Amino acid sequence: MGARLMLALHAPRAAAPDKLTSLAGDAIIPQLIDPMPTVSESASSTLPRYWPTSSGTPFYQMASAPQGGVFTFCRGLPGSTQSGITYSEGRVMTASNAGARATLGQQWSFIHEGAKIELQVRSNPHGFLVRVDNKFLSLEPYQTSGQTIVTLDFGMLARRRIDLISWGMGFAGIFTDPTDSVFAATLRGPRAIIFGDSFTTPAPTNWATWFGHAMGWDDVWPSGVGGTGFVNDGNGNAVSLPDRVATDIVPYNPDLVFLHAGLNDFLVPPDEVEEGAFHTVRRIRDALPSTQVVGGADTAFGIEAWSAANLDTLDAIRTGIERGGGHWISPVELPLAFAGQPIGAEATLYAPVSAGQAGNDGTPDSVTHPNGFTCNTAVDNSLVNLRIGSVVEIGSGPNRERVAITSVGFHHARLVYGFDGAMQYDHVAGEPVREVGPCFVTGHGTSASPSGWGSADRFIGVDNFHYSPEGHRALGAVNAALLRQHLRGRPLI
Structure with a gap:
């Protein structure tokens, strides 16, 4: 009798590929x-x-x-x-x-x-x-x-x-x-472990709850430890992600691991972060070959606040995850695809800009020179035009930065582009300006100190770093949409 009861309570779960490739309906x-x-x-x-x-x-x-x-x-x-x-x-x-x-x-x-x-x-x-x-x-x-x-x-x-x-x-x-x-009730969907930092620590309305709801999955485990990253060990008080794999992932045999970390690694050299991300994925894949690994970085502020060094860390995380055999899914870089040559592919700065130069005229929906930035823009040439609402990367190397374009103005028959905040770096004429994957958090505000523009006003919480309740709901929905698109468009291997 006891054996039959245990079998009823712990029925075998379906194979991982069936659960991950059979998505029911749209996001909930x-x-x-x-x-x-x-x-x-x-x-x-x-x-x-x-x-x-x-x-x-x-x-x-x-x-x-x-x-x-x-x-x-x-x-x-x-x-x-x-x-x-x-x-x-x-x-x-x-x-x-x-x-x-x-x-x-x-x-x-x-x-x-x-x-x-x-x-x-x-x-x-x-x-x-x-x-x-x-x-x-x-x-x-x-x-x-x-x-x-x-x-x-x-x-x-x-x-x-x-x-x-x-x-x-x-x-x-x-x-x-x-x-x-x-x-x-029936246990719906695969077992997924979200592996990360304080953004994924337990709470009833953490983004993992809303992610699971949007996916239609029940067995979604938040496994977050504050202050940790792919290298950072909580400043000596915890263990970094690769060293947690054997104890916090492997014994539970998940169908999917969603990596969601990296903000605590901003002060670590990017090559070390890349190796940490690589080893995290490899240790999961080596121990659990049928477990699928996806992931990316998160953001605690609008994309305009990301420094060049932060962007280097972002690139390192992506390289490490993909080298290890994982798949890149990140709300910092939503998928961007064009049928043909990208818009703005040939855009460059027409005039130099200085660090601290205002991005707008006091409100993000108006901009006049010398505020904002000006490109070699011809109104009838889409290869050098940029779009309102897009995220663009200005410059390269140690002075690259990203902003979300909020407005346009005119100066001597050229378009001037406005954004929320101010320039972080000096830029000379001729530096590249290119559209990149948009970030789902934009602007310099928070829910405690709104700037009047950008989703950060609602999504970033009162501590000016972690998400607000609305931000957690949005983050869960965005990551679920990204995963659904990924699973339908390119089955995991």
Whole structure:
């Protein structure tokens, strides 16, 4: 009996290529439940039938083991001593007695047929998301304090899939009416581990949640350690990505690893960063030949703030990932393709510019010389014209920089291009100006200090570095769109 139960709870997963190459529909946009259930809280349950998630006791606040196949556990989240990332002598290691789940971060999924359920919550330090038939109760975490019963009253009997997504929540089970039915939901999609830094550390509304939702995947594990990179070890307090592979990736046998790091390597020589990215991918590929590896760098600010040295690090990460056999997917450089010769391929600076030269006239939608920059632009020649909205790289070598064009003006029959911010470097006439893959974060602002232009006003959070809640939703959606395009356009090998 026990063996049959274990087989039911741990059914073999489909082969990785089938899961990764069979994408269902378009990206799933987060939507709210309609009509909304009535939500209330109480100190004790009122419904008679109990469906526990664990074999623990009322004094043990974390779900510890599935009971009878009622709940599907997935989204195993590193972060606990029982299953996940633990800190031992200043190093990061992964230990697990289960592999498919971890107590500090979880998704519980189940099918309920009834009109009302009560969620037994024993601890909820970070809040949790409720998703019903793929629609959310709220896009912000639902907060409770202490041990409580959260009631969802839908008002009518129906069969519904319910997913609870959390980090560090003690979820003990549900109460229902006596004739209701509850059983485990299907685990959708492959197992994917997002391997990175503080941008990917656990949180209910981290971008990994929205990435998984957009992909239609349940088993997406954020595995981020703050301050780390392909070389940086958290300034001696953790372990760099290549040294985490054996403990934080290999034991869990993911179908896909999404690398998302590099910001903490900006002060490291680019050749070392390239080797770190290369070894990260190679160690994954050597240990798990069927696991697909994709990845790229992230950004903590608009593209206008990237220095030439930062861009060198970006190039090093890409080279290292691709040398190792991975595939480049990065929101810093969204795919750019032209049918024919690229627009602006022959553009050069017409007049020199100086470091500190304003990119606009005080508002990013107006620019006159000497603000902005002027190219050898002829209105009727697309090879030297640049487009509003495009990201262009100005100069080369140690004085190259990127800006998003926000406006155009005229000076002596030539176009003047405006952008948010100011020039970082001196440039002489004749230096190349070329359109590059756009960055999904532009502008110099943040949500705490908006500049009035660019997505950074909404996407960069109050600490002026990490993402805002809206930024996490956007980052998840963008990376899901990039991965979907990549899988459909060029199957992984």
